[in-house]
Amino acid sequence: MTTAAITVEGLRKRYGDVRAVDGVSFTVERGEFYGILGPNGAGKTTTLEITEGLRRPDEGEVRLLGESPFPRNPALLRRIGVQLQASAFFEKLSAREQIHTFASLYGVSAERADAMLETVGLTEKAGTREDRLSGGQAQRLSIACALVHDPELVFLDEPTTGLDPQARRNLWDLLRAINDEGRTVVLTTHSMDEAESLCDRVAVMDRGRVLRVGAPADLISELGAASLEDVFLQLTGREYRQ
Amino acid sequence: MNTKAFTSLSKAMALGMLRDRTAVFFILLFPLMFLLLFGALFKNESTPRVEIVQIGRVEVLDSLPREAREALDDVLNVRKSDDRERALEEVRAGDVDAVVWQDGDRVRMRYSAADPTRAGNARVVVDSLVQQANIAATGQPPAYELSAGQVEDESLKAIQFFTPGLLGWAVAMSAVVGSALTLVNWRRKRILRRLWLAPVGAGSVVAARIGVNVTLALVQTLVFVGVASIPFYGLELTGHWWLSLPLIVCGTLAFMSIGLVVGARTKTEEAANGVAQLVILPMAFLSGAFFPLDSAPTWVRTVSEVLPLKHLNEAMQDVLSRGQGWDAALPVMGGLLLFAAVMTAIAARLFRWDDA
Ligand SMILES: Nc1ncnc2c1ncn2[C@@H]1O[C@H](COP(=O)(O)OP(=O)(O)O)[C@@H](O)[C@H]1O
Numbered sequence A: 001m002t003t004a005a006i007t008v009e010g011l012r013k014r015y016g017d018v019r020a021v022d023g024v025s026f027t028v029e030r031g032e033f034y035g036i037l038g039p040n041g042a043g044k045t046t047t048l049e050i051t052e053g054l055r056r057p058d059e060g061e062v063r064l065l066g067e068s069p070f071p072r073n074p075a076l077l078r079r080i081g082v083q084l085q086a087s088a089f090f091e092k093l094s095a096r097e098q099i100h101t102f103a104s105l106y107g108v109s110a111e112r113a114d115a116m117l118e119t120v121g122l123t124e125k126a127g128t129r130e131d132r133l134s135g136g137q138a139q140r141l142s143i144a145c146a147l148v149h150d151p152e153l154v155f156l157d158e159p160t161t162g163l164d165p166q167a168r169r170n171l172w173d174l175l176r177a178i179n180d181e182g183r184t185v186v187l188t189t190h191s192m193d194e195a196e197s198l199c200d201r202v203a204v205m206d207r208g209r210v211l212r213v214g215a216p217a218d219l220i221s222e223l224g225a226a227s228l229e230d231v232f233l234q235l236t237g238r239e240y241r242q
Numbered sequence B: 001m002n003t004k005a006f007t008s009l010s011k012a013m014a015l016g017m018l019r020d021r022t023a024v025f026f027i028l029l030f031p032l033m034f035l036l037l038f039g040a041l042f043k044n045e046s047t048p049r050v051e052i053v054q055i056g057r058v059e060v061l062d063s064l065p066r067e068a069r070e071a072l073d074d075v076l077n078v079r080k081s082d083d084r085e086r087a088l089e090e091v092r093a094g095d096v097d098a099v100v101w102q103d104g105d106r107v108r109m110r111y112s113a114a115d116p117t118r119a120g121n122a123r124v125v126v127d128s129l130v131q132q133a134n135i136a137a138t139g140q141p142p143a144y145e146l147s148a149g150q151v152e153d154e155s156l157k158a159i160q161f162f163t164p165g166l167l168g169w170a171v172a173m174s175a176v177v178g179s180a181l182t183l184v185n186w187r188r189k190r191i192l193r194r195l196w197l198a199p200v201g202a203g204s205v206v207a208a209r210i211g212v213n214v215t216l217a218l219v220q221t222l223v224f225v226g227v228a229s230i231p232f233y234g235l236e237l238t239g240h241w242w243l244s245l246p247l248i249v250c251g252t253l254a255f256m257s258i259g260l261v262v263g264a265r266t267k268t269e270e271a272a273n274g275v276a277q278l279v280i281l282p283m284a285f286l287s288g289a290f291f292p293l294d295s296a297p298t299w300v301r302t303v304s305e306v307l308p309l310k311h312l313n314e315a316m317q318d319v320l321s322r323g324q325g326w327d328a329a330l331p332v333m334g335g336l337l338l339f340a341a342v343m344t345a346i347a348a349r350l351f352r353w354d355d356a
C-alpha cells in the first residue's frame, strides 16, 4: 500500500465573507484513526464534507484511496462510509427498515444488514421508529448505516455530541472496534478526551485553518501542556464560540 | 437504473407516507369524503324535472298516449289536485313550479318568477304539449318535426361532474404535497446528501418517487370511480373511461412538478404544505373542480387556461361521462407532460441541496 487513505492539499471554501476553510492540508494513512479537533464554527464539517465529495472546494485538491471524489465517483462511493452530522434517517421507518434501505442502495444483503444492527447492539430496537430512538441509539444506527457495505474508509461527524457518558463510552468501544478491523476512521469532535482516547493523530483546527497536527501525547509534550484540553485552549484561545 | 435501490426507496417513501396519519387523512380520505357528501347532497340535483300541479281535467295532459306520457315523465312530474288555491300557494312557496288547469278551450298556467329557469322549463314543456295538441286537432300530419337527442352538459348528472372534479383535486393534493414534502424533508434531514454519497443514480431516486405517486393516483382513481359507480351514486361510465388512467398519470407528473418548485424553495414541511395548499385550492376552484365554470367571469376562464387541473378535469369528464376518446385525451396528455417538463426545469434551477 503506497497511497495514503486521504490526501488533502490547500483546501479553501468561502461562504460570502466567511472563510469556512482557509488553506487546509493533511494526510491520513491507511488504518489510521484520525481526529479533526476544533471549536464550533472552526470549519470541521466543511472540511469533512469537501473531503467526502459532498461539496466542491473553491481551491485545493482531494484524493481518497488514490482517486478524486470529483466528479461523483460511484466506484469510490462503495469504498467509503459516511455518517453526516445530523442523523439522516427516512421519516417514520423503524431501525431495521432504515438499515435495510441503505443496505439495498449498496446491493448488500438483508442478513448482512441485520448482522450490522446486532454489531451496534440494536437488535432489540429493530422495530422501533427512528424518532423514538434515544440519542445514543440513533447515533449507533447511523453508524451502522454508514458501515453496512463494509467500507474501507469511514467518516464520522461529531458522532458523540449530545450523548450521556455511558452512551459515549459505548460508542467509543464501537469506534475502536471498527478501527481495529483495519478501517481508516476520520472523525470530527470538539471533545478533548474523545480525541485523546481514540485518535492516533489529531489536527487541531480553528477559523478554517489547521493549527497543529500530531499524536495527542506528542502535542501535549511539545507544548508543555497538562492535557489535550490545555493544548486546545492554548492554540485556540478562550473566547466564546458560536 | 438500479432495481433494488428503486424498490427499496419506493418502499421507504410509501411507508413514510402511509404511516403519516394526518397526511393520509387530508390527502386521501378528505377528498373521498367530499365525493361521498357532495354525491349524496346533489344526488337529485341534475335533471331539473318540472313539477306541476294539475287541477281537474286538462285535455292536453290527460289524452296523451301512454308512451308519450312515459317519455314526458323524465322531464315532467304531474300531480293532480282539486284545490286550486292551495296549489297556487305551493307555487308561491316554491314547492312546485306551476299550476295548470283548463278553462273551456284555454289551458291556464300560473308559475312563479322566483326561479326563472324552472318557470321557463315549465312554460316550455306545457306550451309544447299545447302545440302538439293543436297540430293533432287539425287532423294533418305535422309539417315539421323536431328530432332531438340530448348531447351532454345539461344532462350530466351531478355525480358525473363531481367524480372527475374531486378526483383531480385529490390527485393534485397527493402529488403536489407528496413531492414537495419529500423534497423538503429529505433536504432537512440530509437524506438528499446521504443518497448523493450512496452509489445510486438520481434516476432511481426520481423514478421511485414518481412510481409511488403514480401508483397512489391510480389507486385514488379506481377508488373514486368505484365509489361513484355504486348504484346509490350512479356514475355511468362511457366506453373510453379507461383513458382516465393515462390522463391521471400525466396529471400526476404535472402536479408533482409543481410540488418540486414548491419544495425547492421552502425550508420546513409546514411551510411547504402551506404553500402547496395555497396553490392547490385556488387552482381547484379556478379549474372548475368543485363547480362548473360556465357562468364564471371571462378573466377566470382565461386564467384557468394555464392551469393543468382545468385541462385534466375537462378531459376526464370527456372520457368518463361524455363518451369521448383519444381525440379528447391525447392533446391534454401532451399539454400536461409539457407543463411538467417546464416546471421541472424551473425546479431544477431553484433546487438546493442544503437549507443554508
Ligand atoms: N452552507 C453554509 N453557508 C454559509 N455559511 C456556512 C455554511 N456552512 C458553514 N458555514 C460557515 O462556515 C463556518 C464553518 O462551519 P462548519 O464547517 O460547520 O464548522 P464546524 O463543523 O467546525 O462547527 C462557520 O462560520 C459557518 O457559519
Ligand SMILES: [Mg+2]
Pocket: A044, A045, A046, A085, A158
Ligand atoms: Mg460541524
